[in-house]
Amino acid sequence: MAKVFIYPATSLMLSDLVSRFGHTPLGSSVSIREHIQTPGFDSPPLQMTSEDPQKGLKWAAVEVPSGVRGRMSLYGPLVEEAEAAIIIDEPDLAFGCMGCARTNELLAFMLREKDMPRLELRHPKSKEEGVTFVAQIKKFLSELPGGSA
Amino acid sequence: MKEYTPEYVGTVTKYVFVDSPDTTPQDIAVAAYEIAQGVMVKETCFGCQITGTPEDVERIIDHLRSLDPYRIFVKDRGFPPGDSRRCRANLGGARPGYLGHEFEMKLSLYISYGLSEVDKMTPAELKRAAEKSLPVEENLDIGQLEKIFMEK
Numbered sequence: 001m002a003k004v005f006i007y008p009a010t011s012l013m014l015s016d017l018v019s020r021f022g023h024t025p026l027g028s029s030v031s032i033r034e035h036i037q038t039p040g041f042d043s044p045p046l047q048m049t050s051e052d053p054q055k056g057l058k059w060a061a062v063e064v065p066s067g068v069r070g071r072m073s074l075y076g077p078l079v080e081e082a083e084a085a086i087i088i089d090e091p092d093l094a095f096g097c098m099g100c101a102r103t104n105e106l107l108a109f110m111l112r113e114k115d116m117p118r119l120e121l122r123h124p125k126s127k128e129e130g131v132t133f134v135a136q137i138k139k140f141l142s143e144l145p146g147g148s149a
Numbered sequence: 150m151k152e153y154t155p156e157y158v159g160t161v162t163k164y165v166f167v168d169s170p171d172t173t174p175q176d177i178a179v180a181a182y183e184i185a186q187g188v189m190v191k192e193t194c195f196g197c198q199i200t201g202t203p204e205d206v207e208r209i210i211d212h213l214r215s216l217d218p219y220r221i222f223v224k225d226r227g228f229p230p231g232d233s234r235r236c237r238a239n240l241g242g243a244r245p246g247y248l249g250h251e252f253e254m255k256l257s258l259y260i261s262y263g264l265s266e267v268d269k270m271t272p273a274e275l276k277r278a279a280e281k282s283l284p285v286e287e288n289l290d291i292g293q294l295e296k297i298f299m300e301k
Contacts, residue, residue, distance in 0.1 A: 011253065012249070013256060016224060017260075036232075039155055041152065042150065122284075124263070124283065131267060132281045133260065134264050135270070139279040
């Protein structure tokens with residue numbers, strides 16, 4: 001069973017497909033859960049404290065906005081932990097909780113830089129593309145350690 | 150600053166989404182309640198949310214997936230249901246994450262079809278299907294961009 005980083009990190013479909021085919025999806029919920037289940041100072045809504053942008057310095061320079069560094073303190077450890085990655089190119093849903101374009105660019109860059117198996121694809125726009133989408137993901141995941149290949 | 154004492158420590162929460170002509174969110178919730186054994190299940194308009202120990206949640210998810218394997222989708226959630234920091238009962242209006250879920254559930258038709266077709270494939274057929282590329286949008290031609298730029 002491999003740890004697979006999913007991008008967008010909030011993706012429902014990628015999270016489902018990765019766990020359906022027997023691997024562990026690494027998305028933002030993993031980091032958020034860790035944050036909100038750790039005692040400390042009350043800092044709603046996401047329990048992000050002033051320490052988080054400092055932790056983010058490991059992945060983003062000091063002149064980078066604190067919002068990017070704070071987000072990187074969530075995603076950075078997951079990228080380091082990841083053994084593979086699935087990246088949706090230009091996802092329309094990368095707004096809202098995934099809404100920081102600069103963080104998204106940095107995240108995609110880090111995933112592409114890291115020496116690990118990587119699958120890049122687009123969201124399907126028809127049933128036929130749906131078959132290709134699922135087939136590509138299934139084949140990719142089956143070739144990872146612990147996959148069914 | 151005040152002290153923060155977390156609730157539901159050591160639990161996981163999972164969303165279960167269903168988009169099926171045969172299975173309703175209510176069916177999913179009832180099926181989850183039947184085998185809940187003390188695990189927290191919250192029925193929602195799209196399916197349910199399940200909160201409990203990882204083993205218990207996995208047991209319920211496995212059962213729910215078997216009801217409609219290609220049309221049930223499961224996703225991890227960081228917050229437990231009803232958390233005052235995220236629950237729309239306290240905030241008013243849909244919370245930001247639902248925009249993403251709403252967008253992706255529109256793709257569920259294609260992905261459900263893909264899952265059912267891929268399940269029938271032999272390894273050789275799977276390899277052939279995976280070799281097809283998803284069409285990539287072409288970048289805007291520089292001449293075209295210049296033309297748009299010069300237009301009044």
